[in-house]
Amino acid sequence: MAETQTKFPEVQGGGSLIVAWQVKGKRVLVVGGGEVAAGRILNCLNADALVTVVGPASGLNPEVAHRVAQKQVAHIDRKFEPSDLDGADMVLVAVDDPQASTAIWKLCKERRIPANIADVPPECDFYFGSVHRDGPLQIMVSTNGKGPRLASTIRKFIARQLPGDAGRAIETVGQLRVKLRQLAPRSEDGPRRMAWMTQVSDAYTFDEMCGLTEEDMHNLLRYYPSGRVPSLDVLKAMRGNADVVRLDVFDGSFGFSVGA
Amino acid sequence: MAETQTKFPEVQGGGSLIVAWQVKGKRVLVVGGGEVAAGRILNCLNADALVTVVGPASGLNPEVAHRVAQKQVAHIDRKFEPSDLDGADMVLVAVDDPQASTAIWKLCKERRIPANIADVPPECDFYFGSVHRDGPLQIMVSTNGKGPRLASTIRKFIARQLPGDAGRAIETVGQLRVKLRQLAPRSEDGPRRMAWMTQVSDAYTFDEMCGLTEEDMHNLLRYYPSGRVPSLDVLKAMRGNADVVRLDVFDGSFGFSVGA
Numbered sequence: 001m002a003e004t005q006t007k008f009p010e011v012q013g014g015g016s017l018i019v020a021w022q023v024k025g026k027r028v029l030v031v032g033g034g035e036v037a038a039g040r041i042l043n044c045l046n047a048d049a050l051v052t053v054v055g056p057a058s059g060l061n062p063e064v065a066h067r068v069a070q071k072q073v074a075h076i077d078r079k080f081e082p083s084d085l086d087g088a089d090m091v092l093v094a095v096d097d098p099q100a101s102t103a104i105w106k107l108c109k110e111r112r113i114p115a116n117i118a119d120v121p122p123e124c125d126f127y128f129g130s131v132h133r134d135g136p137l138q139i140m141v142s143t144n145g146k147g148p149r150l151a152s153t154i155r156k157f158i159a160r161q162l163p164g165d166a167g168r169a170i171e172t173v174g175q176l177r178v179k180l181r182q183l184a185p186r187s188e189d190g191p192r193r194m195a196w197m198t199q200v201s202d203a204y205t206f207d208e209m210c211g212l213t214e215e216d217m218h219n220l221l222r223y224y225p226s227g228r229v230p231s232l233d234v235l236k237a238m239r240g241n242a243d244v245v246r247l248d249v250f251d252g253s254f255g256f257s258v259g260a
Numbered sequence: 261m262a263e264t265q266t267k268f269p270e271v272q273g274g275g276s277l278i279v280a281w282q283v284k285g286k287r288v289l290v291v292g293g294g295e296v297a298a299g300r301i302l303n304c305l306n307a308d309a310l311v312t313v314v315g316p317a318s319g320l321n322p323e324v325a326h327r328v329a330q331k332q333v334a335h336i337d338r339k340f341e342p343s344d345l346d347g348a349d350m351v352l353v354a355v356d357d358p359q360a361s362t363a364i365w366k367l368c369k370e371r372r373i374p375a376n377i378a379d380v381p382p383e384c385d386f387y388f389g390s391v392h393r394d395g396p397l398q399i400m401v402s403t404n405g406k407g408p409r410l411a412s413t414i415r416k417f418i419a420r421q422l423p424g425d426a427g428r429a430i431e432t433v434g435q436l437r438v439k440l441r442q443l444a445p446r447s448e449d450g451p452r453r454m455a456w457m458t459q460v461s462d463a464y465t466f467d468e469m470c471g472l473t474e475e476d477m478h479n480l481l482r483y484y485p486s487g488r489v490p491s492l493d494v495l496k497a498m499r500g501n502a503d504v505v506r507l508d509v510f511d512g513s514f515g516f517s518v519g520a
Contacts, residue, residue, distance in 0.1 A: 008323045009302055011332060012393060017283045017307040018400040019376075019386035020276030042269055047277040063268045072271060090277075112372035116279075126279035129398075133272060136406040138389075139399060139418070140278040146396040146434030149461035150469070154426070157466040158399070161421040166414070174406030201409035206417040209410070 016127065016144055023049035026089040030073075031080045031104060033060035036094035036118045039128075041067055044092075046133065052088075054080050055095070082107055094118040121145065130155040135167030136174060163210040173209065176200070176217045183221060196224055203229045215239055276387065276404055283309035286349040290333075291340045291364060293320035296354035296378045299388075301327055304352075306393065312348075314340050315355070342367055354378040381405065390415040395427030396434060423470040433469065436460070436477045443481060456484055463489045475499055 028044045030037050033055040041064060044051045053064060054076040060068065068075040076084065080100065085091065091108050093101050093115065105123040108115035117123035129142035130151040139158060141151045163169070180193055200220065204212070212220075212235070219238045223230055230238075288304045290297050293315040301324060304311045313324060314336040320328065328335040336344065340360065345351065351368050353361050353375065365383040368375035377383035389402035390411040399418055401411045423429070440453055460480065464472070472480075472495070479498045483490055490498075 008326050011302065011305040013306060013308045014396065015306045015308075015393060015398050016280035017303055017309065018278065018280050018389065018391055018398055020278050020389055020400075020402045020404070021386045022384060023277045042271065043277055045271040046273060046275045048273045048275075049277070066268050114374065124282060126281045129278065129280055129400075131278055133275060136274065136404045137414070138275050138278055138402045138404065139414075140280075140402075142280045142398045142400075143430045143434070144280070144396045144398065146430045147437065147457075147461060149458050150430060150433055150466075153461055153466050153469070154397070154399075154422075158418055158421070161418070162414075170403045170406045170410060173410055174403070177407065197407075198409050201407065201413055206410075206413050209413070 014144065016142060018129075018140060018142060020138070021047070021090075021126075023047045023090060025050060027052065027087055028090045028092065029054065029084055029088040031055065031084075031091065031093040032095035032118075033064040034094060034096075035061055035063075037061075037092070038063040038067075040092045040094060040116075040118075041073060043128065043131070045072055049090075050074075052076060052084075054078070054084050080104060085111060085113060088113055091115040092118075132159045132162075134162070136170045137167045163207055165210050166206075169206075169210040169212065172212060172214070172217055173201070175214075176220065179217070179221055180224060183224060192227070196227065196229070199229045204232055208232050213239070274404065276402060278389075278400060278402060280398070281307070281350075281386075283307045283350060285310060287312065287347055288350045288352065289314065289344055289348040291315065291344075291351065291353040292355035292378075293324040294354060294356075295321055295323075297321075297352070298323040298327075300352045300354060300376075300378075301333060303388065303391070305332055309350075310334075312336060312344075314338070314344050340364060345371060345373060348373055351375040352378075392419045392422075394422070396430045397427045423467055425470050426466075429466075429470040429472065432472060432474070432477055433461070435474075436480065439477070439481055440484060443484060452487070456487060456489070459489045464492055468492050473499070 023044060024047065026049055028049040028051050030041055030051060030053045033053055037053065038061055041051055041053065051073040053068065053073050056079065057075070057077045067073045085107055091104065091113050093104050095101060098120070101117045101120060102123060105115055105117050114125045116126055116128070121127070127142065127145070129140045132139040132155050139155070141155045141158070143151045177197060180197065184193055216235050216239070219235060220230070283304060284307065286309055288309040288311050290301055290311060290313045293313055297313065298321055301311055301313065311333040312335070313328065313333050316339065317337045327333045345367055351364065351373050353364050355361060358380070361377045361380060362383060365375055365377050374385045376386055376388070381387070387402065387405070389400045392399040392415050399415070401415045401418070403411045437457060440457065444453055476495050476499070479495060480490070
């Protein structure tokens with residue numbers, strides 16, 4: 001048991017609990033219509049939230065006005081009133097009025113509605129970071145308040161490093177998961193499916209994964225019954241020539257023979 | 261105005277709202293003490309939460325037992341009871357008991373407590389992703405459920421690309437921000453401070469930023485009164501030789517003369 005004393009990760013305090021909040025079909029109230037509000041609104045729409053913006057039309061910035069005109073968000077054309085909180089699942093405040101902001105924060109806390117008051121860290125259940133988005137892939141960079149602009153620099157740095165087809169690769173793996181569930185649909189197959197998907201995810205580097213094709217996924221699935229995962233070279237050799245692979249079931253080993 | 265119709269980012273639905281939840285000093289209840297719970301607990305401790313684990317001692321995995329023994333978390337040595345929710349700010353459930361899980365989820369929703377029931381997406385206010393941590397820097401990768409294991413692969417890929425001293429660089433910029441606030445403490449200096457910090461963050465690539473020293477930060481601060489930011493070459497030339505830079509205030513231009 002001595003080993004267990006040291007092998008666990010050390011606690012490294014001072015961070016945040018970074019989570020992917022599910023706002024699909026949830027009501028998010030955005031108070032304010034300036035540049036910060038515009039960014040918040042886009043974040044929420046990208047997560048399929050039902051967004052309502054409250055604030056005088058005269059104060060909407062062009063992007064927010066555009067979202068209103070396109071009916072991407074509902075708009076209440078006046079200043080905030082407490083009844084606006086009725087039915088709200090989340091509240092994001094971005095107005096240049098500290099007193100009004102604090103009043104809204106207190107109302108949210110009374111009603112236990114998660115809220116973020118822009119630029120007032122103590123009045124935030126959560127902070128935003130800089131998010132890279134590519135299809136199903138989201139990468140969020142937080143500097144925990146040390147350098148918000150730097151978070152954006154790091155996000156761009158990461159985006160440049162990622163293979164260009166990273167999002168598509170994840171879609172492909174997602175499809176593999178769906179097809180596998182069709183192939184082995186019973187709930188008692190669950191652990192075996194998960195174990196095999198883990199093997200697949202661990203068998204290739206991320207770069208390699210991004211190079212895999214639909215055909216590769218099709219060929220990969222043929223290995224599921226054996227519980228094995230072929231190497232990248234094997235997968236590549238199968239391209240356009242799917243019949244060359246043979247699973248040697250006699251001794252449990254894994255035979256690969258071209259032209260056999 | 262025609263330009264404004266097209267220049268705004270397109271909405272790309274299907275994502276999550278990724279946020280840095282603030283749980284410092286907040287009460288997080290973790291129901292269950294297995295491997296999944298162990299991961300959740302570490303996430304929460306890294307964010308300075310007050311964690312209570314509820315579950316029979318006999319069912320704790322070695323890592324959770326270690327956290328309990330080290331008094332990093334409180335422990336209630338029995339099965340969950342509804343009164344455990346009293347005072348909880350967040351609830352994370354990771355037990356192999358779908359019925360019990362659903363019952364806890366419903367209680368949390370009645371009480372408006374944010375909750376995550378592991379492996380039951382419809383019973384989650386939020387999902388977890390794979391997080392890279394380096395001091396103040398946190399990078400969270402989510403595949404929005406398409407490939408949880410792949411998220412971990414991508415996190416490792418990103419970690420390899422980042423400069424080794426990324427976390428330290430962010431600390432340094434954080435210190436610059438603090439020192440700047442000492443130099444220009446008035447709240448009416450706020451916009452000017454923010455504008456200058458933005459200039460600093462935009463003046464160097466992330467790689468360059470990671471190479472900056474304490475001395476560079478000290479020298480950088482001397483440019484704040486001028487509202488300018490020196491190039492990396494200028495900063496490097498100042499090292500060990502801080503007197504060589506002269507700010508030409510007469511014509512508002514920015515003079516740099518070695519040995520002047």
